[in-house]
Amino acid sequence: MAAANGGASRRSRPNVLVTGTPGTGKTTTCSLLSEAAGLRHVNIGDLVREKSLHDGWDDDLECHVINEDLVCDELEDMMEEGGILVDYHGCDFFPERWFDLVVVLQTDNSILHDRLTSRGYTGSKLSNNIECEIFQVLLEEARESYKEDIVMPLRSDNVEDISRNVGTLTDWGCSLQVHVILWLDLLCAICKCLYVQIELLPQKTQIFPSPPIKDTV
Numbered sequence: 001m002a003a004a005n006g007g008a009s010r011r012s013r014p015n016v017l018v019t020g021t022p023g024t025g026k027t028t029t030c031s032l033l034s035e036a037a038g039l040r041h042v043n044i045g046d047l048v049r050e051k052s053l054h055d056g057w058d059d060d061l062e063c064h065v066i067n068e069d070l071v072c073d074e075l076e077d078m079m080e081e082g083g084i085l086v087d088y089h090g091c092d093f094f095p096e097r098w099f100d101l102v103v104v105l106q107t108d109n110s111i112l113h114d115r116l117t118s119r120g121y122t123g124s125k126l127s128n129n130i131e132c133e134i135f136q137v138l139l140e141e142a143r144e145s146y147k148e149d150i151v152m153p154l155r156s157d158n159v160e161d162i163s164r165n166v167g168t169l170t171d172w173g174c175s176l177q178v179h180v181i182l183w184l185d186l187l188c189a190i191c192k193c194l195y196v197q198i199e200l201l202p203q204k205t206q207i208f209p210s211p212p213i214k215d216t217v
């Protein structure tokens with residue numbers, strides 16, 4: 001997992017992006033995963049509304065026009081610290097270096113159709129989202145934006161899927177943290193070793209005494 005190792009070397013806790021077509025269960029999964037894995041859940045839609053990180057309202061799409069630069073600026077510091085679970089139905093504008101894992105939730109089309117209609121989606125809003133799922137737009141976007149080995153598609157059709165996904169992702173987070181801790185331990189051991197060597201340095205230099213200073217007179 002190249003990007004995971006690269007990311008973990010700069011932060012002590014992993015960052016995870018959970019993406020997928022609207023209604024696939026990102027927020028439901030993130031809420032449970034946040035508790036199980038002790039990650040901080042950042043719902044980008046809520047953040048955009050709360051902090052007005054948008055360029056107004058789109059009447060056709062019935063949503064705010066997200067200002068991607070403002071969102072990235074807002075997130076930068078916390079992403080650097082790590083331990084963040086980002087929940088958003090897009091993934092191509094975040095810096096690649098932010099994430100150790102990109103989860104793409106996927107749902108059977110007829111199940112998703114029922115979920116979205118029960119939310120009141122109709123017309124083009126409903127059909128656009130169903131088409132987005134049929135053509136696996138988010139999976140494609142994730143694979144184009146991140147190294148393929150950190151992109152993890154997960155089924156989210158029913159409650160059992162949610163529970164299995166939360167388990168899988170919690171296990172993944174734990175194993176990555178153990179990996180990071182082992183590396184930190186190794187680094188500490190090397191530093192201690194170097195410290196001891198430096199402490200012994202004056203004695204060692206005795207073995208190689210400096211050449212006698214020549215009389216200049």
Ligand SMILES: Nc1ncnc2c1ncn2[C@@H]1O[C@H](COP(=O)(O)OP(=O)(O)OP(=O)(O)O)[C@@H](O)[C@H]1O
Binds near residue numbers: 029159
């Ligand atoms: N795997 C699942 N099994 C059963 N119900 C689910 C599952 N995933 C989500 N749901 C239900 O579908 C609805 C939408 O879920 P949720 O809000 O988590 O989706 P979302 O991906 O966050 O959507 P959005 O992108 O619009 O925020 C909720 O009522 C939720 O309870």
Ligand SMILES: [Mg+2]
Binds near residue numbers: 026027087
């Ligand atoms: Mg949501």
